[in-house]
Amino acid sequence: MLNIIGIGLRGTGSLTLDEFDALRTSDIVYLDIYTSIGPKDILEKLRNIADREIIPADRNMIESESILKDAEKLNVSLLVIGDGLTATTHNQLRYSAMEKGIKVKIFENASAVNTAAGKIGLLHYKVGPPVSLPFVSSNFFPLSVIDKVKRNYDSGLHTPILIDLKDGQNMPFASAWNIIMEMQKRKGVCNNRRKCMRCLEAFISG
Numbered sequence: 362m363l364n365i366i367g368i369g370l371r372g373t374g375s376l377t378l379d380e381f382d383a384l385r386t387s388d389i390v391y392l393d394i395y396t397s398i399g400p401k402d403i404l405e406k407l408r409n410i411a412d413r414e415i416i417p418a419d420r421n422m423i424e425s426e427s428i429l430k431d432a433e434k435l436n437v438s439l440l441v442i443g444d445g446l447t448a449t450t451h452n453q454l455r456y457s458a459m460e461k462g463i464k465v466k467i468f469e470n471a472s473a474v475n476t477a478a479g480k481i482g483l484l485h486y487k488v489g490p491p492v493s494l495p496f497v498s499s500n501f502f503p504l505s506v507i508d509k510v511k512r513n514y515d516s517g518l519h520t521p522i523l524i525d526l527k528d529g530q531n532m533p534f535a536s537a538w539n540i541i542m543e544m545q546k547r548k549g550v551c552n553n554r555r556k557c558m559r560c561l562e563a564f565i566s567g
């Protein structure tokens with residue numbers, strides 16, 4: 362059995378009662394530390410509240426799907442900050458588990474991706490698909506980021522930009538800003554600096 366448990370955006374405060382029950386009755390509990398950054402003390406707080414060991418699961422542990430081995434016989438929970446199915450990584454894990462005949466239970470919760478827009482006053486009807494902004498290099502500079510923003514823009518929609526994380530750290534805002542400015546320059550689109558700025562501000566506030 363695999364429980365994929367989104368714990369929301371308020372640390373242990375947004376853990377639901379159902380999630381708490383699932384947590385307490387699991388044989389093994391992991392916390393995803395790869396796709397989201399939580400409050401510094403989240404692991405310790407979760408351990409205290411659940412009164413059990415919670416194993417931090419890094420990129421390798423999640424992508425190798427090693428946690429599914431135990432889920433074949435035991436009750437395993439994967440805690441995810443935010444919602445449990447917002448990242449492709451967890452969807453992949455879910456379908457791999459199902460293919461192996463492992464029962465999967467999903468505990469939905471609030472996600473940064475679908476709450477940020479509302480929080481800063483944007484209407485959800487006006488928000489298009491989000492775009493990930495990865496770390497770039499001289500060999501990897503994907504202008505498709507701008508194509509996706511432009512597609513939304515041309516349809517009158519805002520674009521949430523998900524700034525990539527590495528080793529538990531956010532890409533600094535200044536780097537994200539510079540990368541986007543350079544991308545739009547290379548694409549020759551969006552000369553309206555104010556609109557681009559508002560778009561980035563929206564993400565940061567969220």
Ligand SMILES: C[S@@+](CC[C@H](N)C(=O)[O-])C[C@H]1O[C@@H](n2cnc3c(N)ncnc32)[C@H](O)[C@@H]1O
Pocket residue numbers: 396397398399441442443444445447448449471472473474522523524525526531
């Ligand atoms: C696919 S989303 C899912 C995040 C999370 N599971 C949720 O539902 O909110 C992953 C992206 O969320 C953003 N993110 C996650 N944790 C964050 C944090 N603490 N601060 C800012 N952005 C964060 C990053 O842009 C990251 O690339």
